[in-house]
Amino acid sequence: MDPHEERSVMDDTIPVSTDPTPGRVSSPADPVRLGRLLAFVFPATTAMYALFNGIGVILLPAQVADLAPGSKVGVLALLTTLGAVASMLALPAGGALSDRTRSRFGRRAPWLVVMAGVSGLLTIAMGLSTGLAVLAVLVPVLWFTANFYGGAISAILPDRVPVARRGIASAVIGLGTPVGILFGVNLAGRVSQLWAYTVLALVLFVTTLALVAGAREPSSLDLVTERPKRRGNVIAAVRAFFRAFGHRDFTLAFASRFGLFLAYFTVSGYLFFAVQDYVGAKNVPGGNVALAVSTLTTVSFGTWIAVATLCGWLADKLDRRKLFIAISAIGLGLSQVIPIISHxxxxxxxxxxxxxxxxxxxxxxxxxxxxxxxxxxxSEGRDFAILNVATGLPQLAAPAIAGSLIGLGGYGSLFLVSGASALVAGALAMAIRSIR
Known part of the structure; x- marks a missing residue:
């Protein structure tokens, strides 16, 4: 084992990079221990997902329903689409621009503070909004700044976590998704509109300040880049931006993520209607479909949280990360069979x-x-953010795919195709050669 790598495993700090390979960077060691880093990254990640879901699931639909009750479905679909397109642009932009940032506060921290502040102001503005035209401007701009923030914060893992500890780090950071959803949705459903928007904004900004102050990023002023700069036209620049797809394992990872999230979003987006029409309102407790969906969501997130940390620790211990992806894909695929067998x-x-x-x-x-x-x-920040786009693209495609499947073959076909997509995603992940 490389002595620097051994040191990173023992004390959870990032060693000095001395890789002379062109395109690599050399920077000072990160003095922050892994436990401290995760203790600050987790709340900030949770706050980000709370903002996305508190607004997207509760607050924005409620505003649209009040402002355009007769055309709420179409208006919400338009706003959601605008936000999704902005997200697709913002994620790689946040990663790429933070990659190139040189400051005494590091590469990611300046962007995190700026985008958290701007996103907070836009969030409060949405809470004060009383017109659809204003929302049509604020939604895509907020989704751009918040996802720019997401592109920068996601780069912290490859930047600052030793390879041997990335399983447990992935599990802890990944828990920010379900915890953030539960916090954001429950907050939005229990307080007034303006207070919900304001609290979501403040929590994001405060947790971000805590992250950059409590787990300070090393200065990037002395970060050395060996790759020579090249001039070229726009087409060459675009090719360079997406050059990671020239690597087989990167492309497989992107395709695998796309398939798995497509499997998830095609069903989750229509879960309310599946309970209402497929199971039947009369067959759920109290005949309350909304309460039934809430119960199903709680059960799902509860088991998610229960297994995530354990699996992350085991993945590091066994050094068999592909095994866990395979288990996940098979499990998700088989789960779709359950409602096909029984309504x-x-x-x-x-x-x-x-x-x-x-x-x-x-x-x-x-x-x-x-x-x-x-x-x-x-370019880790940019490429990591591009992989995160594989989460957003299925969200754009899922409504059209799910609607077509339900129209052609009913909800059974929806569950069947979702299960097949999960299994294909698992097979693609198993073909990745650079991980075990």
Whole structure:
């Protein structure tokens, strides 16, 4: 084992990089221990997902319903699409621009503070908004700044976590998704509109300040880049931006993520209607579909949280991250069979538990796997963010795909195709050669 790598395993700090390979970077050692780093990254990540979901699931639909009750479905679809397109642009932009930032506060920290502040102001502005035209401007701009923030914060894992500890780090950071969703949705559903928007904004900004102050990033002023600068036209620049797709394992990781999230979003986006029409309102407790969906979501996230940390620790211990992706894909695929076999409420509870455990298994190693297929350390933030686009693209495609499947073959076909997509995603991940 390389002596620098051994040191990083023992004391959880990042060693000095001395790799002379062109396109690599050399920077000072990161003095922050892993436990301290994760203790500050987790709240900031949780706050980010709380903002996304508190607004997207509760606050924005409620505003649209009040402002345009007769056309709420179409208006919400338009706003959601605008936000999704902005997200696709912002994620790689946040990674790429932070890659090139040189400051005494590091590469990521300046952007995190700026984007958290701007996102907070935009969030409060949405809470004060009383017109659809204003929302049509604020939603995509907020989704751009918040996802720019996401592109920068996601780069912390490949930047600052030793390879041997990325399983547990991935699990802890990944828990920010379900915890953030639960916090954001419950907050939005229990306080007034303006207070909900304001609290979401303040929590994001405060946790970001805590992150950059409590787990300070090393200065990037002395960061050395060996790759020579090249001039070229726009086409050459675009090719250079996406050059990571020239690496087989990176492309496989992107395709695998796309397939798995497509499997998830095609069903989750229509879960309310599946309970209402497929299971039947009369077959759920109290005949309350909204409460039934809330119960299913709680069961799913509960099993997700329960298994995620354990699987992350095991993945590091066994050094078999692909094994956990395979288990996750098979589990998610099989979970879709449960509601096909039975339309009952108990079957939906079992489906939620199995799918939640499968997602928890996946998220325990997802970030670690992505960090290990990045081909160029100089552009880790950009390439990591591009991999995160594989989460957003399925969200754009899922509504059209799910609607077509339901129209052609009913909800059974929706679950069947979702299961097949999960299994294909697992097979693609198993073909990655650079991870075990």
């Amino acid at each position: 009952s409420w108990s079957a939906m509870l079992a489906y939620s538990a199995v799918s939640g455990a499968s997602l928890g298994t996946y998220f325990a190693v997802d970030l670690a796997v992505m960090s290990l297929v990045l081909p160029d350390k100089e």
